[in-house]
Amino acid sequence: MINKLSVATLLVVFLMSCGGKQETSGQDEPVQLSTNQLVAIGKMLVDESDCKTCHHATNKIIGPAHKEVAEKYEFTDANIKLLAKRIIEGGTGVWGEVPMNAHPDLSQEDAEKMAIYVLSLDGEERK
Ligand code: HEC
Numbered sequence: 001m002i003n004k005l006s007v008a009t010l011l012v013v014f015l016m017s018c019g020g021k022q023e024t025s026g027q028d029e030p031v032q033l034s035t036n037q038l039v040a041i042g043k044m045l046v047d048e049s050d051c052k053t054c055h056h057a058t059n060k061i062i063g064p065a066h067k068e069v070a071e072k073y074e075f076t077d078a079n080i081k082l083l084a085k086r087i088i089e090g091g092t093g094v095w096g097e098v099p100m101n102a103h104p105d106l107s108q109e110d111a112e113k114m115a116i117y118v119l120s121l122d123g124e125e126r127k
Contacts, residue, residue: 035116035126042117045110054100057121064095070122077127083118084111 033041046052046066054062073079086094088111090102103111116126 035120038113038116039120042113042115045114046117049103049106049114051114062098063100066118067121070119070124073119075119075124075126079119080112080115083115084108087111087114
């Protein structure tokens with residue numbers, strides 16, 4: 001009885017200490033997300049926003065296919081910033097006369113994640 005109990009206690013303590021270590025590891029370092037993680041978050045943000053009303057990943061609807069956008073722009077930091085600005089401010093004249101609406105409620109950070117997702121769609125590696 002006592003033996004079984006102490007084994008169980010040890011197991012619980014062991015499991016808890018493992019979990020604790022995982023949670024605190026790297027606590028003081030700034031979180032650096034990989035490009036793959038940013039792409040995944042960006043896709044989520046695009047899925048949750050109104051983008052899909054006008055954009056499809058591979059087909060032109062009202063706006064250009066996001067893959068076409070990826071093919072037009074190199075996957076660079078400068079273009080991530082440029083497209084994030086376009087996503088927030090909206091605009092017209094790059095792809096045709098149809099305007100894109102502004103998204104003033106988006107943060108620069110979230111808009112950049114969306115831009116990273118869009119720019120990943122042609123399979124180009126981030127530069
Ligand atoms: C009302 C329709 C509409 C919605 C909603 C919309 N777009 Fe657009 N989007 C457009 C059109 C139209 C263009 C082309 C604008 C142009 O020719 O300058 C465009 C262009 C773009 C471009 C390329 C910009 C460039 O300079 O080449 C990106 C990136 C983009 N949209 C992302 C998004 C994202 C992300 C969302 C959701 C937050 C979104 N769009 C929502 C219609 C829309």
